[in-house]
Amino acid sequence: MEESHETALTQMRKSVQKLGSSSEKCGDPTLMRFLIARSMDSEKAAKMFVEWQKWRAALVPEGFVPESDVPEELEARKIYLQGLSKNGYPVMIVKACKHFPPKDHLQFKKFVVHLLDKTIASSFKGREMGNEKLVGILDLQQITFKNVDARGLITGFQFLQSYYPERLSKCFILNMPRFFVSVWRMVSYFLDKATLEKIVIVSNEDERWEFIKEIGEEALPEEYGGRSKLIALQDVTLTPLED
DSSP states (O other), X not given: OOHHHHHHHHHHHHHHHHTTOOOTTSOHHHHXXXXXXXTTOHHHHHHHHHHHXXXXXXXXXXXXXXXXXXXXXXXXXXXXXXXXXXXXXXXXXXXXXXXXXXXXXXXXXXXXXXXXXXXXHTTOSSSOOSOOOEEEEXXXXXXXXXXXXXXXXXXXXXXXXXXXXXXXXXXXXXXXXXXXXXXXXXXXXXXXXXXXXXXXXXXXXXXXXXXXXXXXXXXXXXXXXXXXXXXXXXXXXXXXXXX
């Protein structure tokens, strides 16, 4: 590790203490995500880290969101977990045509945490390192106005920005219909520049081939040009972590 990174990490840990919290349970790779998200500013990274701790404690007091907390969201079978991309990142697919704006917004927020936590955990090799990333695919095929949920999209991306810093490697948006362009423009207004730079709207054949090449045919379902089958999030069993 670079000396400048070690110095920033030491300063960040001290700043976290000054804010009345502790970073003892988190390794350097975890803290580095917060530092990178805040341009290596240790004080800003510490503030973000403590806000993340408070958010987790409030929304996820048990440390995880069990399936029993999000039954309605799981019932739609709209999220798929496809194994690892060529770069070793878990691939998560969202089929927007199966989503409808939720009546229970707290359950939806918990569902976002559930799917992000499970997706990230699917890449653990025995234990969490802290710097794991994920690849998202948002498929807008066959969506209608009834499926449009700008609030839900904003919530998902803002959770990634604020509480899962540097977890998103890339997000591909497929089959965007013309009527959705204005919706996406509004959603984009709420996203950080760093997040927007990780989002690729696949709109032509060349971009589609690049998308297939980057994900890899092994993880990509047949309908997207790969060789695998769709696997619903709740059908994926994670390997227990090592003690």
